[in-house]
Amino acid sequence: SAVISQKPSRDICQRGTSLTIQCQVDSQVTMMFWYRQQPGQSLTLIATANQGSEATYESGFVIDKFPISRPNLTFSTLTVSNMSPEDSSIYLCSVDRQGSGWETQYFGPGTRLLVL
Protein backbone atom coordinates (compact mmCIF):
# COMPACT_ATOMS: atom_id res chain seq x y z
CA SER A 1 0.00 0.00 0.00
CA ALA A 2 0.98 3.68 0.02
CA VAL A 3 0.90 6.29 2.75
CA ILE A 4 -0.48 9.52 1.38
CA SER A 5 -1.05 12.71 3.30
CA GLN A 6 -2.85 15.86 2.26
CA LYS A 7 -2.78 19.37 3.64
CA PRO A 8 -4.96 21.05 4.63
CA SER A 9 -7.51 18.45 5.66
CA ARG A 10 -10.26 21.04 5.39
CA ASP A 11 -10.66 24.75 4.80
CA ILE A 12 -13.29 27.42 4.50
CA CYS A 13 -12.47 30.09 1.93
CA GLN A 14 -13.98 33.25 0.55
CA ARG A 15 -14.97 33.47 -3.08
CA GLY A 16 -12.36 34.96 -5.35
CA THR A 17 -9.44 33.62 -3.34
CA SER A 18 -7.16 30.66 -4.12
CA LEU A 19 -6.18 27.61 -2.12
CA THR A 20 -3.20 25.33 -2.64
CA ILE A 21 -3.57 21.71 -1.59
CA GLN A 22 -0.50 19.60 -0.91
CA CYS A 23 -0.12 15.87 -1.45
CA GLN A 24 2.84 13.95 0.01
CA VAL A 25 3.59 10.27 -0.65
CA ASP A 26 5.82 8.04 1.46
CA SER A 27 7.87 6.84 -1.52
CA GLN A 28 8.63 7.80 -5.10
CA VAL A 29 5.87 7.40 -7.66
CA THR A 30 5.72 8.23 -11.33
CA MET A 31 2.12 9.32 -11.68
CA MET A 32 -0.07 11.27 -9.29
CA PHE A 33 -3.74 11.92 -9.88
CA TRP A 34 -6.02 14.66 -8.63
CA TYR A 35 -9.76 14.02 -8.24
CA ARG A 36 -12.71 16.15 -7.24
CA GLN A 37 -15.81 14.91 -5.45
CA GLN A 38 -18.66 17.37 -5.34
CA PRO A 39 -21.28 17.00 -2.60
CA GLY A 40 -23.26 13.80 -3.03
CA GLN A 41 -21.43 12.90 -6.23
CA SER A 42 -18.84 10.39 -7.34
CA LEU A 43 -15.18 11.14 -7.98
CA THR A 44 -14.11 12.93 -11.15
CA LEU A 45 -10.53 13.05 -12.35
CA ILE A 46 -9.15 16.58 -12.71
CA ALA A 47 -5.67 15.86 -14.02
CA THR A 48 -2.73 13.50 -14.08
CA ALA A 49 0.62 14.83 -12.89
CA ASN A 50 3.83 13.28 -14.14
CA GLN A 51 7.08 14.48 -12.65
CA GLY A 52 9.04 16.68 -15.00
CA SER A 53 6.25 17.42 -17.43
CA GLU A 54 3.06 19.43 -17.67
CA ALA A 55 -0.01 17.92 -16.09
CA THR A 56 -2.62 16.38 -18.36
CA TYR A 57 -6.10 17.77 -17.74
CA GLU A 58 -9.42 16.03 -18.29
CA SER A 59 -12.20 17.56 -20.31
CA GLY A 60 -13.83 20.38 -18.40
CA PHE A 61 -10.78 21.23 -16.32
CA VAL A 62 -8.20 23.87 -17.30
CA ILE A 63 -4.76 24.77 -16.05
CA ASP A 64 -5.68 28.38 -15.28
CA LYS A 65 -8.32 27.22 -12.82
CA PHE A 66 -6.47 24.20 -11.39
CA PRO A 67 -2.71 24.70 -11.76
CA ILE A 68 -0.69 21.70 -10.64
CA SER A 69 2.93 21.40 -9.64
CA ARG A 70 4.98 18.21 -9.46
CA PRO A 71 8.44 19.23 -8.29
CA ASN A 72 9.63 15.74 -7.35
CA LEU A 73 8.55 12.10 -7.22
CA THR A 74 6.92 12.29 -3.78
CA PHE A 75 5.06 15.59 -3.82
CA SER A 76 2.42 17.51 -5.78
CA THR A 77 0.20 20.52 -5.28
CA LEU A 78 -3.17 21.45 -6.72
CA THR A 79 -4.32 25.06 -6.60
CA VAL A 80 -7.99 25.95 -6.84
CA SER A 81 -7.95 29.47 -8.25
CA ASN A 82 -10.46 32.29 -8.08
CA MET A 83 -12.83 30.11 -6.10
CA SER A 84 -16.60 30.19 -6.25
CA PRO A 85 -19.14 28.27 -4.15
CA GLU A 86 -19.33 25.69 -6.97
CA ASP A 87 -15.75 24.70 -6.11
CA SER A 88 -16.90 23.39 -2.72
CA SER A 89 -15.83 19.76 -2.91
CA ILE A 90 -13.52 17.14 -1.56
CA TYR A 91 -10.22 17.13 -3.43
CA LEU A 92 -8.26 13.88 -3.41
CA CYS A 93 -4.87 12.87 -4.68
CA SER A 94 -3.98 9.32 -5.56
CA VAL A 95 -0.98 7.35 -6.75
CA ASP A 96 -0.35 4.08 -8.54
CA ARG A 97 1.64 1.59 -6.54
CA GLN A 98 3.10 -1.71 -7.62
CA GLY A 99 2.57 -4.60 -5.28
CA SER A 100 2.74 -8.38 -5.59
CA GLY A 101 3.06 -8.11 -9.35
CA TRP A 102 0.03 -5.92 -9.89
CA GLU A 103 -0.73 -2.25 -9.71
CA THR A 104 -3.52 -0.31 -8.14
CA GLN A 105 -4.31 3.21 -7.02
CA TYR A 106 -4.22 4.41 -3.45
CA PHE A 107 -5.93 7.57 -2.28
CA GLY A 108 -5.13 10.25 0.22
CA PRO A 109 -7.62 11.26 2.91
CA GLY A 110 -8.89 14.23 0.93
CA THR A 111 -9.18 17.99 1.47
CA ARG A 112 -12.65 19.25 2.26
CA LEU A 113 -13.15 22.72 0.80
CA LEU A 114 -16.08 25.01 1.48
CA VAL A 115 -16.26 28.24 -0.46
CA LEU A 116 -18.53 30.97 0.89
Place this chain on the structure above:
Amino acid sequence: DAKTTQPPSMDCAEGRAANLPCNHSTISGNEYVYWYRQIHSQGPQYIIHGLKNNETNEMASLIITEDRKSSTLILPHATLRDTAVYYCIVRVEGGSEKLVFGKGTKLTVNP
Protein backbone atom coordinates in the same frame (compact mmCIF):
# COMPACT_ATOMS: atom_id res chain seq x y z
CA ASP B 1 -18.33 7.66 -18.69
CA ALA B 2 -18.16 4.71 -16.34
CA LYS B 3 -18.36 1.31 -18.02
CA THR B 4 -20.13 -0.31 -15.09
CA THR B 5 -23.68 -0.39 -13.73
CA GLN B 6 -24.47 -0.93 -10.06
CA PRO B 7 -27.64 -0.73 -7.97
CA PRO B 8 -27.77 2.60 -6.15
CA SER B 9 -28.32 1.10 -2.72
CA MET B 10 -28.47 -2.14 -0.78
CA ASP B 11 -29.11 -3.19 2.80
CA CYS B 12 -27.57 -6.05 4.71
CA ALA B 13 -27.93 -7.39 8.23
CA GLU B 14 -24.87 -7.38 10.41
CA GLY B 15 -23.10 -10.74 10.37
CA ARG B 16 -24.67 -11.81 7.09
CA ALA B 17 -22.98 -11.91 3.71
CA ALA B 18 -23.28 -8.82 1.54
CA ASN B 19 -23.38 -9.56 -2.17
CA LEU B 20 -22.85 -6.49 -4.35
CA PRO B 21 -23.48 -6.95 -8.08
CA CYS B 22 -21.89 -5.10 -10.96
CA ASN B 23 -22.57 -5.22 -14.69
CA HIS B 24 -19.75 -4.51 -17.14
CA SER B 25 -21.04 -5.90 -20.40
CA THR B 26 -18.60 -3.91 -22.58
CA ILE B 27 -15.47 -4.95 -20.72
CA SER B 28 -12.44 -5.49 -22.93
CA GLY B 29 -10.22 -8.55 -22.83
CA ASN B 30 -7.37 -6.77 -21.08
CA GLU B 31 -9.49 -4.92 -18.54
CA TYR B 32 -9.62 -5.96 -14.92
CA VAL B 33 -12.53 -5.52 -12.54
CA TYR B 34 -11.57 -3.41 -9.53
CA TRP B 35 -13.57 -2.74 -6.39
CA TYR B 36 -13.09 0.23 -4.11
CA ARG B 37 -15.13 1.53 -1.23
CA GLN B 38 -15.51 4.96 0.30
CA ILE B 39 -16.50 5.28 3.92
CA HIS B 40 -18.24 8.58 4.56
CA SER B 41 -16.14 11.18 2.76
CA GLN B 42 -12.82 9.42 3.36
CA GLY B 43 -10.51 8.60 0.47
CA PRO B 44 -11.54 5.51 -1.50
CA GLN B 45 -10.04 2.26 -0.26
CA TYR B 46 -8.91 -0.53 -2.57
CA ILE B 47 -10.66 -3.83 -1.87
CA ILE B 48 -9.86 -6.37 -4.56
CA HIS B 49 -9.47 -6.85 -8.29
CA GLY B 50 -9.50 -9.68 -10.82
CA LEU B 51 -9.38 -10.55 -14.49
CA LYS B 52 -11.39 -13.72 -14.96
CA ASN B 53 -10.73 -16.03 -12.06
CA ASN B 54 -12.43 -15.69 -8.72
CA GLU B 55 -10.31 -13.87 -6.19
CA THR B 56 -10.29 -13.77 -2.40
CA ASN B 57 -8.37 -11.73 0.10
CA GLU B 58 -8.74 -10.79 3.73
CA MET B 59 -11.42 -8.23 2.95
CA ALA B 60 -13.66 -9.84 0.37
CA SER B 61 -14.23 -12.29 -2.46
CA LEU B 62 -14.75 -11.39 -6.09
CA ILE B 63 -16.78 -13.65 -8.35
CA ILE B 64 -16.55 -12.91 -12.08
CA THR B 65 -18.89 -14.65 -14.50
CA GLU B 66 -17.41 -16.80 -17.21
CA ASP B 67 -18.33 -14.30 -19.94
CA ARG B 68 -16.86 -11.52 -17.74
CA LYS B 69 -19.90 -9.33 -18.28
CA SER B 70 -20.75 -9.14 -14.61
CA SER B 71 -19.25 -9.70 -11.20
CA THR B 72 -20.20 -9.87 -7.53
CA LEU B 73 -18.28 -8.58 -4.57
CA ILE B 74 -18.91 -10.65 -1.46
CA LEU B 75 -18.32 -9.43 2.07
CA PRO B 76 -18.73 -12.73 3.93
CA HIS B 77 -19.66 -11.38 7.36
CA ALA B 78 -20.70 -7.75 7.07
CA THR B 79 -20.13 -5.45 10.04
CA LEU B 80 -21.42 -1.96 10.74
CA ARG B 81 -18.02 -0.61 9.67
CA ASP B 82 -18.64 -1.98 6.18
CA THR B 83 -21.31 0.66 5.62
CA ALA B 84 -19.92 2.61 2.67
CA VAL B 85 -20.28 3.37 -1.02
CA TYR B 86 -18.82 0.55 -3.10
CA TYR B 87 -17.47 1.28 -6.55
CA CYS B 88 -16.95 -1.28 -9.30
CA ILE B 89 -14.46 -0.08 -11.94
CA VAL B 90 -12.98 -1.68 -15.03
CA ARG B 91 -9.46 -0.73 -15.89
CA VAL B 92 -6.42 -2.01 -17.73
CA GLU B 93 -3.87 -3.16 -15.18
CA GLY B 94 -0.66 -1.19 -15.25
CA GLY B 95 0.13 1.78 -17.45
CA SER B 96 -1.12 4.20 -14.79
CA GLU B 97 -4.54 4.51 -16.32
CA LYS B 98 -7.09 6.67 -14.63
CA LEU B 99 -9.97 5.24 -12.64
CA VAL B 100 -13.42 6.18 -13.92
CA PHE B 101 -15.85 6.13 -11.02
CA GLY B 102 -19.55 5.54 -11.52
CA LYS B 103 -22.15 6.27 -8.87
CA GLY B 104 -21.47 3.09 -6.90
CA THR B 105 -23.70 1.20 -4.47
CA LYS B 106 -24.47 2.62 -1.06
CA LEU B 107 -24.34 -0.41 1.26
CA THR B 108 -25.96 0.02 4.65
CA VAL B 109 -25.26 -2.67 7.21
CA ASN B 110 -27.99 -2.76 9.83
CA PRO B 111 -27.65 -4.06 13.41
